Amino acid sequence: MSTMTREETEALIAEVLEVYPDKAKKDRTKHLAANDVSVEQSKKCITSNRKSLPGVMTIRGCAYAGSKGVVWGPIKDMIHISHGPVGCGQYSRAGRRNYYVGTTGVDTFGTMNFTSDFQEKDIVFGGDKKLAKLIEEVEQLFPLHKGISVQSECPIGLIGDDIESVSKKATVAIEKPVIPVRCEGFRGVSQSLGHHIANDAIRDWVLDKRDGQTYESTPYDVAIIGDYNIGGDAWATRILLEEMGLRVVAQWSGDGTIAEMMNTPKVKLNLLHCYRSMNYISRHMEEKYGIPYMEYNFFGPTKIVESCRKIAAFFDDSVKEKTEAMIARYQVMMDAIIAKYKPRLQGKKVMLYVGGLRPRHVIGAYEDLGMEVIGTGYEFAHNDDYDRTIKEMGDATLLYDDVTGFELEEFVKRLKPDMVGSGIKEKYIFQKMGIPLRQMHSWDYSGPYHGYDGFAIFARDMDIALSNPTFKNLTPPWKKVAEEEVKKAA
């Protein structure tokens, strides 16, 4: 259903890459592709999870961002120490909008920044003593915390500090888990390795701590894995699952606690939303505890209905009945929303460039509103993500992996989408070009977008962005110059 043919898309890629030197061109060609729905395996058409090209503007993060920012950060009743210089923790503090319930600074610590604030002397003489002192102080000042994680920044790995030994000693001293995480920023090519390291740390230091303890379980226990409660997403998901008759034991990790994580091995089914960042722990639990995991998608009514039925299939008839009743109940609300917004949004084109799961998961939600996704790409996906994306996208649409600032701008100029869905770094570039942009990382300070309630907000947000009269009055500077020249010539 794409507006472009395969040849046109390929020509566009070649044209955009024209400005690069030969070596760079060769490298970047592999990361850009026209989608081919007949291909089963993405690696035949697109390469991913490779080191970014030096000299281009990439939008990727680092392993520390993946571990502290994404996986560990939202666990609200733990204190996450950014171990190293002050900047990494401070500039990423509370930026991801992981909502939680609790009294910050007393029993929850989500938006606070704890750092060991490395100085020159700590680099020269090592920072282990400082870390031990910091843990002692944390325990004194915030006695209601339930555990500490030590998130390493680059210097820790470079100077070879032994945070594991400090953590082990501190665990005994304060009688609470202290977890060293080796997520130094220089590891790996993107934040993706940070997710993996964080998952492995949870596996080794948290997950099995309550094995063998008695636990009152029900046949309907599930865990939400890989939902970071951005703008309240996990809550919008949770109410649906509870209405289906399931008991949500744990939320990983938005609005989650360390106790929930320790209880997760007791659940019957793991529901995996962000496959990229938490498939590791799901695989581990499947092998060790025999808990199956299932990927689901709670963006847009079509996908929600599909996912809910798939989840219900794991359980008995009472869950299936409740699920159907829920779907029927919300269908009325969804029909009203689609009736209101579809005529306003029908046929609009969107380009996406995000990370994690959203470049493929939100496609269904846009399609429910009659919009079309003409290009999509991930910051840090692997081949298995593109395997899943190829089926969601139309034939000959544009796919871009780890796209550079220049390429994305050029693609947007040529494809002329009605809106772009990306992050804060792209937002003002495209808005100055006269194209509305919604941040799909933080939901542009709105949300939730998951679940039925989230779809209502999603539809409204897309409408207010696209129908904003500002963009009609905004002539980009380069077009203004052209207009003046035309006038002068006349």
Next chain:
Amino acid sequence: MANIMIRQGEKGLTFYLPKRDLEASIESIEFDTPEKWGGELKLDNGGSYYIDPIAKPPRLPISLRAKRLGAAED
């Protein structure tokens, strides 16, 4: 030698190499009987690995040590 994990996917067995975050489906397995299971694994990405034949595991997924016979083309 590398640690790998074999999992029952929707369409047959899948192969996962945690070290490289590589997921691929297994196209063929040399031995597939209750007593003897394993041998050479051919992957759909062109790679092949060898696992020592064992009795068929009662439950998948299972983590095993595997030897790389042929690398997947990159």
